[in-house]
Every structure is written in structure tokens, then in C-alpha cells.
Amino acid sequence: MKQTDVLIIGGGPAGLCAAINAARANLSVWLVERDDELGGQLIKQTHMFFGSKKQYASTRGVDIATTLKEKVTGFDNVKLFTGTTVLGLYEDGVVTMMDRDRYFKVKPRAVICATGASEKYLQFPNNDLPGIYGAGAVQTLMNVYGVKPGQRVLMVGAGNIGLIVAYQLKQAGVEVVCVVEAAPQIGGYLVHASKIRRLGIPILTRHTIKEAFGRETLEGATLVRLDDQWQPVPGSETKVKVDVICISVGLSALTELLWQAGCDMVYESTLGGFVPKRDLSLMTSKPGLFVAGDIAGIEEASSAMVEGYLAGLSAAQWIGSPLEDSDVIRRDLIKQLQSLRAGPEGRALQEALLKVSLSPAEEPELTQNSTSFQDALPPGSLEKEGIPSEEEAVSLLPETARLESGPVAVVECFREIPCDPCYDACPQGAFAPFEDINDVPALDHDACTGCGLCLSRCPGLAIRIVDMNWSKDKALIQIPYEFSPLPAEGEVGLALDRRGQPLGEGKVEKILDRDTFDRTPLLSLSVDKEHALEVLFYRPGEKKEDLDDKTIVCRCSDVTLGDIRKMIQQGCTTIEELKRLTRIGMGPCQGKTCTPLLLKELSAHTGQSIESLRPGTLRPPSVGISLSHLKEAAERGEDE
Secondary structure: OOEEEEEOOOOOHHHHHHHHHHHHHHOEEEEOOOOOOOOOOHHHHHEEEOHHHHHHHOOEEEHHHHHHHHHOOOOOOOEEEOOOOOEEEOOOOOEEEEEEOOOEEEEEEEEOOOOOEOOOOOOOOOOOOOEEEEHHHHHHHHHOOOOOOOEEEEOOOOOOOHHHHHHHHHHHEEEEEEEOOOOOOOOOHHHHHHHHHOOOOEEEEEEEEEEEEEOOOOOOOEEEEEOOOOOOOOOOOOEEOOOOOEEOEEEEEOOOHHHHOOOOOOEEHHHHHEEEEEEEOEEOOOEEEEOHHHHHHOOOOHHHHHHHHHHHHHHHHHHHHOOOOOOHHHHHHHHHHHOOOOOOHHHHHHHHHHHHHOOOOHOOOOOOOOOOOOOOOOOOOOOOOOOOOOHHHHHHOOOOOOOOOOEEEEEEOOOOOEEEEEHOOOOOOOOOOOOOOOOOEEEEOOOOOOOOOOOOOOOOOOOEOOOOOOOEEEEEEEEEEEOOOOOOOOOOOEEOOOOOEEEEEEEEEEEOOOOOOOOEEEEEEEHHHHHHHOOOOOOOEEEEOOOOOOOOEEEEOOOOHHHHHHHHOOOOOOOOOOOOOOOHOOOOOOOOOOOHHHHHHHOOOOOOOOOHHHOOOOOOOOOOOHHHHHHHHOOOOOOO
């Protein structure tokens, strides 16, 4: 039987971080991952993380995965087992595993379980139709394999995962019909909700799926509104035509191995079902068996990484090979977890964690300023629709005098979430220091210079720059833009409001796309001043694909686009010249079809504006006339 000091089961964010601290203690470490690649869910998370610097805030999940993998593979004392599945975790400490070629056993001195969670599913008629996926599968298709799951998607669930995947679907060019949420309020971060609302995606709270329909594959779904008792409201059914239903209704901790090992388990719905009892070091009721990440309770990946570091530190200490200053490191990690759990939803989470603790006397007191999420709900539609009330939106605007004096940042981050990168991004110190990572950003508009450095660092894309003094009639709005292809400078599209509705034209004056912006280019749009403060997004104008030279321009005379382009290349600059050389516009329609096309082509290739071009000499008759009609008119003497 093989031996190792620490066996870590699961190569996601928690497992990778656990391996780093265990390896730093000079222990032999086995890291086992059933997939072929390390990183877990991080490898499909293309969005920027919240949290603080210590949890890689403002860094995209895929890049965090790369960073952690590089750290782990830099240790000679870490042995990696990818494509390997742990089959059994026995009460005597023996662990059985299987890879593609063999079945083998190991008896480690300590085990860290970081197996993560699985997606919950929904029961409704026809939920087995092809085209119905979990959100993780949709993310894998798009962000790992580059495959669109379909054309029109219904997202079920307005938690963070549902909101993030809805945004990523739009990035992939997929239409998201709406997001439905059975609860009376949005469950995810409201900055995520605001991001998809400005893309024009509705969020329907108190709604769910009644049934899916389709013959061989999914063709649509029937939605129904729910009352205060979570019961369907008769007559409220609505049918939507979709080819994909993406289900994101929560996660369940993957605890099978812990049951096998005989750990004390407790059911806590807030934490994702049955989870293990554990102490502050994350050791379960089985000595030497530790947990980290979603297996210990469903939270964000930021918390999973911190728990991973703590579990690796604790395992080393339990074995008897503690890191130098391990007590200082331990206190800092616990403080990080407390901060991440201190937001509006933190009270319920903290209470649930106390119930599963093996050492409640050692647990820190509940954060005093935490309130339940329901108690924190203000009047208005932000929690219901992802759109602030007019009063909330106006409350965050700079004073009129500051708006008129030059560019300034506007921050639409309305609720407490664990996130502070804007403070670190500002070279002027315009953001007040965060006493708690969950503080709502406080910006001193007078100290802000409108440099825009905070825009690409905000994971919620909740900051924009407004310059009301840009010109006499126009304001300049700078926004983050994570879509491709990028529009061209000089392009005219639509300026959109918080609901994704057009406010008028927006012209792209400038695009900044630096490496330091980490794939978050900044668009500067000139817009009419009257609605400048409501502009949050941009929709490019319709782009026509380049037409082939064989495309027919003049149907009457079979003149092609290639014929026209050839004449222009030879020096033709007017419609009159083109008519004489190609007979375009001289057929039965008298140029009604081809003249507009000619004007656009001449303008595009010669640089002349359409207004400056002439449609050519227009002579009678304006429509075709037969010679018999002319003969009859002459015989009647009407030709004189």
C-alpha cells in the first residue's frame, strides 16, 4: 500500500490552495482530480472575481486557475493525479482510487476533502427533453469548448451563477429571453443583475416553469407566476419559444466520501444540504480528515480558496509539521472568512456554520452589523428587477457643479457585497478606505479626476465616467465593454439605459484596450446631453457583411457589384459615368432599385458623402411606356 503525508481529493480552488499550504510545510502531498485538468469550476469562469486582493479580486476565474496551478506544480513534493477518481474513504483511513489503467490504495496521514458540489435540478413535465441543461454544462460548452448551446435560452434562477451565465450567453451571441426566479427577490449580487438588465434581459421574480414542450427536442416552455404561498396563479401562464432551458437553482455539497468515512453529518439547507460537522481548523469528527470549499457548505469561490489555505495549514499542524508563523496565518485566514461572510446575507450563513461547528465555544461572535437579507430589502425594484429606483440612481450622482466641470466617475454599486478593488485602483485616493470589505463604495467626486482606471477593475462593471462638458451639445460617456467584436471608432450605434432600451444614438469616439485592462476595453460614447446620465451601455449599429462581386446591383441589365467596383477603380466618380459605361439605371425600373445602392458604393469607395452625390439626370418618361401608346397619342395630335 502506498503512503503520503497529505491526500487532497479535488483539484478545484479549495484543493489547489490546500495543496499550496501543505506543500509549503515540506510534506509529501498527493492531489487527486477526477477530471483531466486541474482548476475545477475556475476553468470556465471568464468573469472577474469579487473579494479583495488576497482572494484575487478583479482577476478572472480562468486566470486564477492558471496562477494556482503554476504554484502547485512548482513544488517538487506535490504529486498530481489527474483523470483519477477516489472510490472509497474508509474508516481505517485507507483510500482507494482508480485511474484509466489501474486500481490502487493509499493510506495518508491526513486527508483533505475538497470535492465541491453538484447542481440541483427541477421537476417539471418534459424536463428530460434535449436542450435542457444545468448552468455548469452551459458554461462548459461555451467557455471550455467554444460551443453555443443554442439560439434562444430561458435561464431559471437569479442567483449569482444564473446571472453570470446569462451575461456570458449574451457575450457568446446567444439570445437570453428572460431570467425567471421563484423567490420574490433576486438572489445574486445586484450588480450582476444590473449588468444583464442593461443588455435588455428581463428578470421575472415569483415565476417558475410549469412545463417544457417539444416533440423530439425542446421547443419552448410555459411559465407561471407564483403567489405569496409559492403556488401557481391560475391563468398567469405564458409560453416562450426557446431551444435551451438553463437551470441554475442551487448546489448540493458532494459528501459521499464523508458518509463513507463515518463523519458526523448535519442537514443545513443554507449550506447546501448535508454537510460535515467540523472545528475551526476545518477538521471533521474523524481525526485527520479535513474539508474545504463547497463540500463544507456552499459559498463563493473566494471563500473556498481561503478555506483551502486554512485546511492545508491545519493538516500540516495536525501532522506535526506546522508552517512558520502558522498561528498568525491562521488568524488572518479566519479574519478573511469572517469578512467574506459579513454581508447582508451573512447572518443566516454564520448561524448555519455555528450549527455545524464541533467547537462552538471557539467560534467568533456573529457580526453585529449583519442583518437578514429580507430585513435589508428597501422599497423599490432593485431587488426585484435589478433596476434602481429613480431616487436611488439620482442619489449617487455628483453635484451639478461637479458634473459640469469635467469628467467624473459615477458608481452604481447600491448594496453591500464583499468587494473592494475600486479603492486599490484609484491613484487619486478618491474612494474612501473600506472599514469592511462589504462596505458600499464611497467616492469623493471632487477628488475624482475621471481617469477611468477604476472602470476595468470593477468586477460588477458598475462604474462609468460622465463628461457633461465634452462639447456644446454632446456629453462623453466612458463605459466598460466586454463584448466582441469591438465596434470601430467613429461607428454610430444605440445608447442604452438600465433596461436595455435605446435612448438615442451613441457615437464611438474612442476605444481603450490596454493589457492592464484585462480584456475589459473602455468605450467612449458621445451622446445627447439630455439623456447622458441615463446611458449605461451601447449596442452596435447593424453591420452588413461584405458583398461578393457577383452580387447583382441592377436587375434590369444584370450589372454586378464587381462591374461597378471595376469602373470606380478606373476613375468613375459619378452615376452619370457609370450609366454610360454599364447602362445601369437605364432599364424598366429607371434606376429605382439600383440608384440607392450606387450612391452607397460610390460614397464608400470615393469618400464623397451621399449628400454631395447626384443621382444622375432623370429624364421622362419616369416609367416605361410602349411605342403603341406614343403612336396613338401622335394620331390624336397629342404629341404637339
